[in-house]
Amino acid sequence: MSNLISKTDYLVWKDCPHNAWMKKWKPEIYNALPPSEFDQHLIDTGSMVEEEARKLYSGGIPIEGRDEGAVNKTRDLLEKKTATIYQASFSDDKLFAAVDILKQGKDGELYIYEVKASNSSRLEEGDKDIDEEHLFDLAFQVYLVRKAGYKVGAAYLVRLDKEYVRLGDIDLNKLFYSRSIDEYVEKVIPKIERDIPIMLEQLGSSKQPNGPCGCIYKGRSRHCTTFKYHNKDILKDVIDYSVHDLTAVGRSQKKLQVLIDSNVYDIAKISEEDIEMFGEKIQKQIRVHQRGKANIDFEAIRGELSKLEFPLYFLDYESFNPAIPRFDGYKPYQHIPFQFSLHKLDTIDSKLEEIEPFFYMEKGDPTPFFIDHLEKKIGRVGRIVVWNRTFEESLINKNIALRLPKYAEFINGVNSRIFDLMTIFSKQLHIHPDFHGSASIKKVLPVLCPSLSYKELEVGNGSEAMNTWNRLVTEDMTKEQKEELKQSMLVYCRLDTFAMYEIWKYLMGII
Numbered sequence: 001m002s003n004l005i006s007k008t009d010y011l012v013w014k015d016c017p018h019n020a021w022m023k024k025w026k027p028e029i030y031n032a033l034p035p036s037e038f039d040q041h042l043i044d045t046g047s048m049v050e051e052e053a054r055k056l057y058s059g060g061i062p063i064e065g066r067d068e069g070a071v072n073k074t075r076d077l078l079e080k081k082t083a084t085i086y087q088a089s090f091s092d093d094k095l096f097a098a099v100d101i102l103k104q105g106k107d108g109e110l111y112i113y114e115v116k117a118s119n120s121s122r123l124e125e126g127d128k129d130i131d132e133e134h135l136f137d138l139a140f141q142v143y144l145v146r147k148a149g150y151k152v153g154a155a156y157l158v159r160l161d162k163e164y165v166r167l168g169d170i171d172l173n174k175l176f177y178s179r180s181i182d183e184y185v186e187k188v189i190p191k192i193e194r195d196i197p198i199m200l201e202q203l204g205s206s207k208q209p210n211g212p213c214g215c216i217y218k219g220r221s222r223h224c225t226t227f228k229y230h231n232k233d234i235l236k237d238v239i240d241y242s243v244h245d246l247t248a249v250g251r252s253q254k255k256l257q258v259l260i261d262s263n264v265y266d267i268a269k270i271s272e273e274d275i276e277m278f279g280e281k282i283q284k285q286i287r288v289h290q291r292g293k294a295n296i297d298f299e300a301i302r303g304e305l306s307k308l309e310f311p312l313y314f315l316d317y318e319s320f321n322p323a324i325p326r327f328d329g330y331k332p333y334q335h336i337p338f339q340f341s342l343h344k345l346d347t348i349d350s351k352l353e354e355i356e357p358f359f360y361m362e363k364g365d366p367t368p369f370f371i372d373h374l375e376k377k378i379g380r381v382g383r384i385v386v387w388n389r390t391f392e393e394s395l396i397n398k399n400i401a402l403r404l405p406k407y408a409e410f411i412n413g414v415n416s417r418i419f420d421l422m423t424i425f426s427k428q429l430h431i432h433p434d435f436h437g438s439a440s441i442k443k444v445l446p447v448l449c450p451s452l453s454y455k456e457l458e459v460g461n462g463s464e465a466m467n468t469w470n471r472l473v474t475e476d477m478t479k480e481q482k483e484e485l486k487q488s489m490l491v492y493c494r495l496d497t498f499a500m501y502e503i504w505k506y507l508m509g510i511i
């Protein structure tokens with residue numbers, strides 16, 4: 001059974017045969033890196049959404065495992081006319097698929113429900129609303145269920161409705177949106193039938209598929225975890241920072257191809273003629289790297305920083321965005337603000353003051369306490385310095401104003417006072433070769449203020465902060481354990497605002 005090709009293997013193969021081959025034949029390399037906090041959060045979210053969706057089709061019998069026993073148990077349950085099965089398993093002698101929720105009609109027809117943690121809207125239903133991977137996922141199941149000798153009544157995608165707003169208990173019929181996509185499934189099944197023999201031959205052979213690793217022509221964000229393994233011989237000592245890291249180079253794929261086809265992987269070796277084919281942003285990144293020293297537009301930075309009126313507040317939020325709305329007034333994936341850190345500087349000569357931070361770990365929605373504390377501490381005058389204003393302004397503040405309209409005026413005032421320090425770097429007013437084309441505070445801080453770092457922190461990034469808070473409010477812990485995690489969270493968030501102050505101070509020092 002362990003040699004069977006699963007539905008997931010097929011989807012990986014469809015995306016890239018090289019990668020699927022690695023998954024099967026070199027799992028130690030394919031799985032070399034443990035899932036990141038962010039990836040783990042996605043996995044946990046998927047399980048939680050499936051668990052919730054089962055309540056829509058309650059009373060089902062769960063099947064455990066991915067083995068012959070699971071397939072046999074499914075067959076037995078279907079013979080006994082079981083109405084609903086979770087993770088019903090099907091296999092021929094080579095392929096395997098499990099169905100999230102399977103319903104059996106009175107006439108014996110099977111109805112397949114594939115639960116996805118993604119957002120959709122029943123109001124926007126159309127062809128573009130169906131993700132290709134979801135379609136092939138469902139079609140593979142239909143193909144295998146039919147091969148096992150059953151008749152399929154219909155195949156449904158079950159997703160979260162992004163327009164749903166929780167009021168009281170979760171209304172599952174409104175939260176979830178099930179859509180039959182049979183007509184699309186039928187169109188791709190012939191393609192699956194053509195794919196399967198090719199895939200079985202490629203994955204059945206211990207010889208790696210021929211041909212280059214196609215992602216050599218794509219930007220870094222499109223590379224899978226085995227990219228470095230496949231390309232270590234050609235990328236050599238630029239394996240961690242190469243032409244693939246030019247900012248948003250994936251959108252200039254033909255230009256990237258020109259470099260790759262000329263065997264130019266090292267940014268230091270891009271010719272003047274090739275530099276000129278890129279837009280201004282990438283050109284600057286390349287030239288800074290080639291010169292090996294920072295490029296600073298002192299006058300423009302002076303102009304930006306002169307907009308700041310005292311007192312200055314350095315502000316950073318932390319939030320958690322569950323797929324299933326946890327409190328009234330929230331939509332799927334809307335952010336729950338549970339923490340902020342705040343530093344204040346009254347005048348240019350003042351000592352930086354750390355304002356009492358906010359951290360909430362009780363049951364219930366933190367929003368009223370969060371915004372009340374903010375209002376008391378941040379006042380109505382002075383500029384508010386953040387890093388990447390979209391988060392504080394749009395994802396948090398605007399939604400708080402919708403949930404708590406009595407704070408709308410205060411929130412509008414806060415938004416109008418925001419100054420986004422990141423723009424100095426995203427607009428390339430200050431570029432340093434060691435930023436590697438990024439304007440993230442995690443990249444900028446250690447270059448400009450090397451004594452400060454996120455590396456040693458217990459909680460070291462936003463995903464860790466989200467997951468830690470979620471554990472704090474959902475898991476059983478001793479008071480001491482809770483206090484320890486709370487302190488780690490306070491240290492992390494405080495560093496974000498202190499880092500902004502230090503970066504601002506550094507910039508003021510050079511202009």
Ligand code: SF4
Nearest residue numbers: 016213214215224227
């Ligand atoms: S980097 Fe791209 S082409 Fe290479 S194995 Fe991964 S997915 Fe396939």
